[in-house]
Amino acid sequence: MIGQILFVLIAGAAIGLFSKNVKKIRRNIRLGKPLDRSDNPAERWKTMAMVALGQSKMTARPVAGFLHILIYLGFVIINLEVMEIVIDGVFGTHRIFSFLGGFYNVLIGSFEFLALGVLLACIIFLIRRNVLKLKRFSGIEMTEWPRSDANYILIAEILLMIAFLTMSAADYKLQGMGIGHYIKAGAFPVSSFIADTLPHNEAALVYTERFCWWFHIVGIFIFLNYIPYSKHFHILLAFPNTWYSNLKNKGEFNNMSSVTNEVKAMLDPSFTPPADAPAGKFGAKDVTDLNWVNLMNAYTCTECGRCTSSCPANITGKLLSPRKIMMDTRDRLEEVGRNIDTHGPDYSDGKALLGDYITNEELWACTTCNACTQACPVNIDPLAIIVELRRYLVMEESNAPASVNNMFSNVENNQAPWKYAPADRFNWAKND
Template sequence: MTPPVISQLIFAVLFVAALALAIFNARKIIQNIRLGRSEQRADQTGKRLQTMLLVAFGQKKMFKRPFAALLHLFVYLGFCIINLEMLEIVIDGLFGTHRAFSGLGGFYSFLIGAFEWLALSVLVGCVIFLTRRNITRVRRFFGIEMTPWPRTDANLILTAEILLMAAFLTMNAADHKLQLLGAPHYTQAGAFPISSWLLSALPDSIPSLIGIERFSWWFHIIGVLIFLNYLPYSKHLHILLAFPNTYFSNLHPKGRFTNMDSVTNEVKAMLDPSYTLETTAAPLRFGAKDIQDLTWKNLLEAYTCTECGRCTSVCPANITGKLLSPRKIMMDTRDRMVEVGDNIRKNKEDKDDGKSLLDNYITREEIWACTTCNACVEACPVNINPLEIIVELRRYAVMEESQAPIPLNAMFGNVENNGAPWKYAQADRANWVDD
């Protein structure tokens, strides 16, 4: 067996193994999301597609902070577009070719040149982002929920992207020099506007250049495969989930709250004796105590959270020193969902572990600090809605446990007795006119 065949075999094994692991992890994520209750989000297809294109692909909401948005756009588009070259790399790895698409001629040169400029933009963007996180220390990147792991996760991804782009440019530089030296198997193909800057730093020996080019090639492809399987354990899963999450966005006005069908039916029956109750299955509980009481969309949002902190940075409760952090709400929901999912897969059933989202992860103080102003919803760059989770947890506390802060209990009593939040009887409401 010749060395090229061995190389192809090694590549095929690594590639298939990486894909298999990625599919396995994707199935776990889907299973976890399906733990949530059903919810209808398939209407208004045109409007949903428009929202996805503007918010996820066009990153419309990111540009409320133009500098960070522009850098993020360079990094996002650069990394995604450059990885289109993965198709050529896979073909070369499986079949032993070199630059399989070089037959495209001038268009191929345009593509490689564009990839190199994008790689440079990714490098610059990631370096600036690392500086903002670790030297400038932007305030919203910190908080009680930002334990060492989330901060390390962000730094790992940024460092990995820098290394992958450096390997890509080094590979191109060595390839370009090998083409100039007339090395066999390295046919003239591609344009190298950025990597050509590195030519003087490379040796003139063909064997050495081949070693550098091959090392960079393997480093790049293995790095991308590792990155693919690291995503399920990282906040950077939003690279993939931002698209379905924005597509299934809540299209209603932000101030509109959902009604419980069971409660609505009871009220309609009391107001109209002729009303026939809809035959819907009674809910296991009112509101949400654990992640199974939330909807699949809430759980999808928990996985999609970028941990950027924009929601928390505009939250009036958090700004005034309250315990609430909308980012923590989403991170806690995700952590609890993963714990429940792993527990079900381990025990082959939904076995009670004595924990719940409310109290064990999210405290009562947090949910009652929320002003329901929707600032967090408006700020999120991928249309995540922490408020829906907070409201459902509140509903459980009030309707299932009859537990609410004292001022709210007083208000509930006034509504029940006086038909209004105030302590005055209905007959006395217009007395202010006499003054």
């Protein structure tokens, strides 16, 4: 009974803390400007099913894709076993789903193979990051914390899988000895091979099984509450992020309603802007100027580096890194959220995403080719944030490179990006 009470207290505290942190993140995302992304729901469900559930874009890099799918399947399916552990913890039972008979054996057997697969995949990922040191896992934005964060998660998953298999091995051995409530239930194709490495003493086996049981479930609760502070929050946000992703042609710019209203007024003096028309502010300077999908994108980023490794500007040595754009946006949003918690919603710290986090040089290095969005496994759109920040520079601060300003002048004077007058536009086609 003491164990049940302790379990309920730990589970309640873990779920309560997780809910509190999720509410903060939801609050932060809602600081963004409104945006309607409810169009074409059938296409959106299809996109979510293929990209988030089906992991379709992960296979662009086959090795990493296969290993990630293995971990993903393990995470989803082994959670069925976690359901049983939770029920056992609350009611003091042991292997409550054993009444499923042969099907239960299939379940436990598949869990064990998946646990072994997740264990091996995490070890390979650790080697890729820390021994092979793949280039896309480095960069100026990959400071001590992002690198450590990835390693912490992989090590935690390895420990959880070892605990799960050791628990099963001890259970298997206790079942064979006919000890207490350890009824014969389940198939153990993996853990049975390590059972002989465990003690043969009954008390030691029971202690091992109970220790690993508690370590596994408490470890999951700790992992649950680590996720909101980690890049691995994409585990939850990948699904809504892909559902709300942009279905238009990649790189298509949206018309700014504030500009559209001004143009209409110029063309038609009788035009009256709608009463709910936005104020005449152009682009974004801080995270609160971005829309809520941009902010959700930032929280969804898993820092895999596929965007940056596909960016032609970054490849050629420019300062731009699309991954850094997303990480900076998330860091600034977290800072704004902490300010709200500490000082209230009207507090201003005098800082902004543009300038304090992202520099002009980074923004103007972007060619708007959209390679970053195409490469992202969960349809994050760094280009949308870059464009909004550049709009602010151009339309609010008149701050653009000389080459861009020359192009603007040519468009204004010559109706084309070039310096030639309209009357001379076809001179190149004339015969000598």
